[in-house]
Structures are given as C-alpha cells and as structure tokens.
Amino acid sequence: MMKKVTLLLVCSLFIVGCAREPEVKDQSLQGKNMIRLNTDGTAHSATMDQSAAQQAVNDIKQKQAIRDAVAVNTKNKLFLAYQVKHMERFHKKQIEKEVQKQLKERFPQHQVVISSDLKLFWKTNELKKQLQKTRMGERKLNEEIEKLKKLSEETA
Amino acid sequence: MADEKRKNLTAVQQDYQAFAKERETKRPVLKNCIRAFFVGGLICVIGQAVSYFYMYFFDFTEQTAGNPTVATMVFLSMILTGFGIYDRIAQFAGAGTAVPVTGFGNAVISAAIEHRTEGFVLGVGSNMFKLAGSVILFGTFAAFVIALIKTIAVKWGGLG
Structure with a gap:
C-alpha cells in the first residue's frame, strides 16, 4: 500500500513536471530544443526589421561563455535574452556587464535590455516566433518588450 | 573533554570502555554518506522540476520561482510526513532528507503529531516548533x- 502511494506520488510529480502542450512542444523541458534553437535566433518579419536583433544575437553568440541567445527589437528598443554555459554561471555578473557594454557600444541608438534568465529566454523566443507568424505593429511589439523588461526586473 | 573524563575513571572502568568499544557496531559512515548524497540529490531534482514547472506555466522567472518552489517542497514533505512515508525515506537516507528544506516541513509536522495527545493548544501549539x-x-x-x-x-x- 505504502509503496503504491509513494510510486503514485513520484510518478505524478514527474508527469506534471514534464507535461507539454502541442503548440509549445518544441520548448519541452526534456528536449534539447528548449536550450538550443535551430533557427538563427531572430525573426524575419515583413513588418518589423529585425536586423539589429539578428546582429546582436550573432555578436553575442561569438562569446565563449554564451550557450545561446535570442533577441527582438523595435526602432529604438532591443531586448536580448541569453543562456550562460553551466560552469560559467559563476561569472554571471561579469558576463552580464560585458554583454551590456558590448551591445551598448554596438547599438547606441537603441535602448538595450538584456537578461540571462531562462524564463525570459523562453518568452523572447515565443515572441520572436509570434513575430514570424503574425504581423505585429511597432506599438504592440514595444509593449511586449516593455513587459519582458518588467519581468526581468522582478526580484521577489 | 572526553579525554579528561576518561582520565578520572578507574582502571576497571577504562577496561570496560575498551571492551565495549571493540564490540560496538561500527557506523557505516561512507554508506550513509552515499545514501544521503543520492536521496538528497533526488529531492533537489524534484525541487528543480517544481521550479521549472512554475517558470513554464506561470509568470515566474528563475529568480522569483524560488519562493513558490520552497513552499511547495515544504508542503509536499509535510503531507508525506503525515502519511508516514517521509519517515521511512529518512530512515534510509538520514541527512539527505534532513538537510534540504523538506526536512524543515518534516520537523514541524512530526513534532505536531508527536504531541497531539496533549491537546491542541498546549500540545500541538506549543510543541510544533x-x-x-x-x-x-x-x-x-x-x-x-x-x-x-x-x-x-x-x-x-x-x-x-
């Protein structure tokens, strides 16, 4: 009896942790896809020019400590989310400083916001995919980026 | 301290202590460590899964997912303690179950259960913590x- 209960609890935990929805299947926690994107990391949208985001991603991916990066941009805003390699997490603050500095120098006309949070990586990736699929106006995209920024600033 | 005490003992007492020490069952320190390592690690894996769950399905970031994760883990260990399952795991894993935050939930609930017979206010209330x-x-x-x-x-x- 006790064994069954334990087994049931453990199983349910795993099932709940790994549940996936069809439309976000490629972001599943189990697959490698969550961490590695198959695309070049930016959106090619007819409405919004994402070349700045593309450039930023290419630049940041060159860094040795960065595993993956994804970015979106509007005319004057650039949001970049990146993942730090496992053992490099000890130098997260230092890396953040470097990335921020590099992007600021590269895109002086943009307001650059960066984050190394996994949640923001997922969210930015989602937004980027949405950009590719649907036409999104500058205002809407600005709002979305503002939302991401707010989420990245939350601490408690 | 222990050495000082031993000096004060008589020769017979010292003999007896040596005799007893020889026959004591040895503590399997290494085995306990390995068990604690793996079971404690497993608890942490579950905690990480819970944390990812909160990040994936709710608007929690890596930073903010910590609080609900801790709450969930403590709650889970409290329920498991209530069912008597956590005690069995603890019997097997020792410190592996006491050191993670789940051990805290276990400490609260097991004390509450133990003093239940003394009443709610003076028993559970005063002994829970x-x-x-x-x-x-x-x-x-x-x-x-x-x-x-x-x-x-x-x-x-x-x-x-």
Missing part, C-alpha cells in the same frame, strides 16, 4: 550576521 524553532532562530541570526559582514565588506572593504 520544538525542533523547527531552532532552525528559524539560528537561520535568522546567521542571515543577520552574514548581512552584517557583507555590509561591512562592501562599505569599508570596497568589495562588491
């Missing part, structure tokens, strides 16, 4: 001391 109380007290105190050290290091030592 018998073990966990020291965790809270010294945890808070240690946090205070470390915050003090950090403040001093940053303000005067130029660190950070």
Whole structure:
C-alpha cells in the first residue's frame, strides 16, 4: 500500500513536471530544443526589421561563455535574452556587464535590455516566433518588450 | 573533554570502555554518506522540476520561482510526513532528507503529531516548533550576521 502511494506520488510529480502542450512542444523541458534553437535566433518579419536583433544575437553568440541567445527589437528598443554555459554561471555578473557594454557600444541608438534568465529566454523566443507568424505593429511589439523588461526586473 | 573524563575513571572502568568499544557496531559512515548524497540529490531534482514547472506555466522567472518552489517542497514533505512515508525515506537516507528544506516541513509536522495527545493548544501549539524553532532562530541570526559582514565588506572593504 505504502509503496503504491509513494510510486503514485513520484510518478505524478514527474508527469506534471514534464507535461507539454502541442503548440509549445518544441520548448519541452526534456528536449534539447528548449536550450538550443535551430533557427538563427531572430525573426524575419515583413513588418518589423529585425536586423539589429539578428546582429546582436550573432555578436553575442561569438562569446565563449554564451550557450545561446535570442533577441527582438523595435526602432529604438532591443531586448536580448541569453543562456550562460553551466560552469560559467559563476561569472554571471561579469558576463552580464560585458554583454551590456558590448551591445551598448554596438547599438547606441537603441535602448538595450538584456537578461540571462531562462524564463525570459523562453518568452523572447515565443515572441520572436509570434513575430514570424503574425504581423505585429511597432506599438504592440514595444509593449511586449516593455513587459519582458518588467519581468526581468522582478526580484521577489 | 572526553579525554579528561576518561582520565578520572578507574582502571576497571577504562577496561570496560575498551571492551565495549571493540564490540560496538561500527557506523557505516561512507554508506550513509552515499545514501544521503543520492536521496538528497533526488529531492533537489524534484525541487528543480517544481521550479521549472512554475517558470513554464506561470509568470515566474528563475529568480522569483524560488519562493513558490520552497513552499511547495515544504508542503509536499509535510503531507508525506503525515502519511508516514517521509519517515521511512529518512530512515534510509538520514541527512539527505534532513538537510534540504523538506526536512524543515518534516520537523514541524512530526513534532505536531508527536504531541497531539496533549491537546491542541498546549500540545500541538506549543510543541510544533520544538525542533523547527531552532532552525528559524539560528537561520535568522546567521542571515543577520552574514548581512552584517557583507555590509561591512562592501562599505569599508570596497568589495562588491
């Protein structure tokens, strides 16, 4: 009896942790896809020019400590989310400083916001995919980026 | 301390102690460590899964997912303690179950269960934090001391 209960609890935990929805299947926690994107990391949208985001991603991916990066941009805003390699997490603050500095120098006309949070990586990736699929106006995209920024600033 | 005490004993007593020591069952330290390592690690894996769950399905970031994760883990261990399952795991894994935050939930609930017969107010109410109380007290105190050290290091030592 006790064994069954334990087994049931453990199983349910795993099932709940790994549940996936069809439309976000490629972001599943189990697959490698969550961490590695198959695309070049930016959106090619007819409405919004994402070349700045593309450039930023290419630049940041060159860094040795960065595993993956994804970015979106509007005319004057650039949001970049990146993942730090496992053992490099000890130098997260230092890396953040470097990335921020590099992007600021590269895109002086943009307001650059960066984050190394996994949640923001997922969210930015989602937004980027949405950009590719649907036409999104500058205002809407600005709002979305503002939302991401707010989420990245939350601490408690 | 122990050595001083031993000196005060008579020869017979010392003989007896040596005799007893020889026949004591040895503590399987290495085995206990390995068990604690794996079971404690498993608990942490479950905690990581819960944390990812909160990040994936709710608007929690890596930073903010910590609080609900801790709450969930403590709650789970409380329920498992109530069913008597956690005690069995603890029997097997020792410190592996006591050191993670789940051990805290276990300490609260097991004390509550133990003193249930003494009534709700004087039994459960006053004894619930018998073990966990020291965790809270010294945890808070240690946090205070470390915050003090950090403040001093940053303000005067130029660190950070």
